[in-house]
Amino acid sequence: MIDNPEVVAQIAALHDQYEAALVSNDVEKLVTFFWDSPRALRFGVAESLYGARAIDEFRRNRPPIDLARQVSNLTIVAFGNDWAIVTLEFDRTFQGSPRHGRQSQVWRKFDESWKIVSAHVSVVPPSYVELAGPLIGLPIPPQNRDGVRQNVERAAAIARPLMEMTFSDAIEAAPAFTP
Numbered sequence: 001m002i003d004n005p006e007v008v009a010q011i012a013a014l015h016d017q018y019e020a021a022l023v024s025n026d027v028e029k030l031v032t033f034f035w036d037s038p039r040a041l042r043f044g045v046a047e048s049l050y051g052a053r054a055i056d057e058f059r060r061n062r063p064p065i066d067l068a069r070q071v072s073n074l075t076i077v078a079f080g081n082d083w084a085i086v087t088l089e090f091d092r093t094f095q096g097s098p099r100h101g102r103q104s105q106v107w108r109k110f111d112e113s114w115k116i117v118s119a120h121v122s123v124v125p126p127s128y129v130e131l132a133g134p135l136i137g138l139p140i141p142p143q144n145r146d147g148v149r150q151n152v153e154r155a156a157a158i159a160r161p162l163m164e165m166t167f168s169d170a171i172e173a174a175p176a177f178t179p
Helices: 005-023 027-032 052-061 128-135 142-164
Strands: 041-043 048-050 070-079 083-094 097-110 113-124
Touching: 005 027, 005 070, 005 083, 005 097, 005 113, 027 052, 041 052, 048 052, 128 142
Parallel strands: 041 113
Antiparallel strands: 041 048, 070 083, 083 097, 097 113
């Protein structure tokens, strides 16, 4: 059965506990959510952790700063009575910069206990428009960013044939005009 309501409710409650432990940096609680096995896996933003020991070590050494986040698009899909997948997006501010990310977790029920057997966290890189505007002192309001992005893409499409042209080394460059 897909999406057994009881299983979805159990995973939703566990996710709420996990999220609370994550943003409060309750390391003792966080490590209990993962399968205690060398085959547990967590791919993070900048780390690949293989095994419960590596995940535990990461949690204990991670600086507890800027952990608050806003979760959106939370989805739980249950497969039968002993498998579930949680996916979500999140927004947080890290060292003063807004970040948008994604997270997925595969949960497996062992006897009477649910554990995360695999997890993945990634941050969506900011777009060129989001980065370039502040660099040149040109704030681009959110409602205009899509239009600016479209115009940058058009300019790139117009320039592409010229950028892809190849020239023979035998061709002499035109002399520079000097008045």
